[in-house]
Amino acid sequence: MSHVCHKMGRDGLSLLRHISSFTSPITAFPVTKRGCRARGYQSIVLSHSCQHRRAVSTAVSPHFQELNGPEQRLLNKLYDGLIGGQRASLAESITLVETQHPRKKELAQVLLQRVLAYRREQEGRNGGKPVAFRVGLSGPPGAGKSSFIEVVGKMLTGRGHKLAVLAVDPSSCTTGGSLMGDKTRMTELSRDMSAFIRPSPASGTLGGVTRTTSEAIVLCEGAGYDIVLVETVGVGQSEFAVADMVDMFVLLIPPAGGDELQGIKRGIIERADLVVVTKSDGDLVVPARRIQAEYTSALKLLRKRSKAWNPKVVRASSHTNEGIPEVWAKIESYRDGMLASGELQRRRRAQQKVWMWNLIQENVLSHFQSHPGVREALPRLEERVTQGVVSPGLAADMLLRAFSSS
Ligand SMILES: Nc1nc2c(ncn2[C@@H]2O[C@H](COP(=O)(O)OP(=O)(O)OP(=O)(O)O)[C@@H](O)[C@H]2O)c(=O)[nH]1
Numbered sequence: 001m002s003h004v005c006h007k008m009g010r011d012g013l014s015l016l017r018h019i020s021s022f023t024s025p026i027t028a029f030p031v032t033k034r035g036c037r038a039r040g041y042q043s044i045v046l047s048h049s050c051q052h053r054r055a056v057s058t059a060v061s062p063h064f065q066e067l068n069g070p071e072q073r074l075l076n077k078l079y080d081g082l083i084g085g086q087r088a089s090l091a092e093s094i095t096l097v098e099t100q101h102p103r104k105k106e107l108a109q110v111l112l113q114r115v116l117a118y119r120r121e122q123e124g125r126n127g128g129k130p131v132a133f134r135v136g137l138s139g140p141p142g143a144g145k146s147s148f149i150e151v152v153g154k155m156l157t158g159r160g161h162k163l164a165v166l167a168v169d170p171s172s173c174t175t176g177g178s179l180m181g182d183k184t185r186m187t188e189l190s191r192d193m194s195a196f197i198r199p200s201p202a203s204g205t206l207g208g209v210t211r212t213t214s215e216a217i218v219l220c221e222g223a224g225y226d227i228v229l230v231e232t233v234g235v236g237q238s239e240f241a242v243a244d245m246v247d248m249f250v251l252l253i254p255p256a257g258g259d260e261l262q263g264i265k266r267g268i269i270e271r272a273d274l275v276v277v278t279k280s281d282g283d284l285v286v287p288a289r290r291i292q293a294e295y296t297s298a299l300k301l302l303r304k305r306s307k308a309w310n311p312k313v314v315r316a317s318s319h320t321n322e323g324i325p326e327v328w329a330k331i332e333s334y335r336d337g338m339l340a341s342g343e344l345q346r347r348r349r350a351q352q353k354v355w356m357w358n359l360i361q362e363n364v365l366s367h368f369q370s371h372p373g374v375r376e377a378l379p380r381l382e383e384r385v386t387q388g389v390v391s392p393g394l395a396a397d398m399l400l401r402a403f404s405s406s
Contacts, residue, residue, distance in 0.1 A: 071107055079114055082223050085162075087196055090223040097215040098201050112215055115222035130247070130348065132221040133335050137231045138239040138268065139252030144278035145231055146185040147318035148252060152328060153186065156227060157194035164220035164228045165189070168213050169200035170238040196225060210241040214355060217245065234268065243271040244354055247344050248334055250274045253295065255288035269295075270302055273311055273334055276327055280315035288315050308341040309334050373402035 067075065078096070081089025097108040122131045139145050149165055156163050165186070189195045198216065201209055213230060220228050230246055232238045243249040251272040269275070275295050280288035295313040304310070312330060316323030338344035368374055377399060384390040390398075 075107060075111055078111055082115065082219060083118060085224045090196060090219060093219045094198060094216045097219065098212045112218060115218055119218065119222055129339055130344065132226045132228055134217060134228045134230065134246040135331060136242040136246035136249040137229055137252060138234050138242060140234045143252045143254045144318055145252055148278060149229060149231060150186045150189050151318045151321060151324050153189040153195055154192065155324060155328065157192050161227050162194050162225045164196045164225035166198050166213050166216050166228065166230050167200040168209055168230065168232040168238050168242055170233065170236040196220065211359060214245045239268050244351055247347065248273045248331060250276060252276050252278050253291060254278050255280065255284045255291050269298065273309060274330055275311065275313040277313065277315045279317060280323060281317035281320045306343055308337040308343050368403055371403050373405060374399050377402050
């Protein structure tokens, strides 16, 4: 069991205590590092200076208040249920991370920190290796994504895996519509008790939705799901966001030529660890073979991204099941190679950093845009920039000055 010995402000301390109350009890008293060690504490977080104190106590919120009784009980209930693998608790916890309510957002962060601590313990017991594998799946509308997830999902739960499927639908962010189809998708898998399917939230910005998706991944892993599939449609930036949050990125391509394939961005092909040509059955086998050959040569021209793995192109049919076990075998051999070489762990660490900076950029920009001085000056300056009266550089300087002046 790890302990934290800490000297810090009340806010930060109460937060840390809540975060760690399940897995790593905290003792807090003004002592030295050596004093902590002498008392047998293994992990020590010390913040002696005011600067440090501020840094730690604002980790979640600068004004974090003590949890009141009902909040404490809610978090206890969610955490216990989630760790116990209860689907209702997992669903409720994901709803909490999706919330826009400021206080609930803070509670969600406390819950997440607890789950992260629990997961770290599990990883520690697993020799430092991740306990779950995250696969991103993308493809144009109608590529056969839901049919593919349905057959692969049933195969995996049949083999004893617990599978979570999370969706990122960019259209839900802009129009409230659904590119992934309003029809009930993956009907059989949604009845399978070893599978958990969560559609994309109906509204929000893409940044918001992708943030809650990566937090939902952590919650699913805490609830014991050892495979997490994150599905998105190949439109806009959502597939790049998904590629940044998974261990392996799989691109599904239908066996159609010309116009239908033009929607597939070159940039995203470069991110693919595996390309699956779908619907390789009946009359479609011939075009599927042709597409496979085209993509195989295209991938050869790309810069090698990994020492442990070369991207591959395979064919499969969700209707006949042909190629489906082979696709999963490829996914497993990728996972094993990347784990053994340590690349997977490195990729996750790098993703955490990218993720933090994405959130900072998004938050700083929205702060900037909602600043009263900026809002007042912006329309006029934008107009003058488009008219060529003021240079973009000068306008940006003026807006930044307005932002930092009050
Ligand atoms: N022949 C054949 N058709 C398939 C196969 N997989 C899917 N389809 C068909 O392709 C169409 C689209 O399949 P979906 O699985 O709904 O595709 P999707 O990518 O999830 O589509 P959205 O839900 O619109 O995002 C359906 O009519 C399926 O029946 C396959 O393996 N072979």
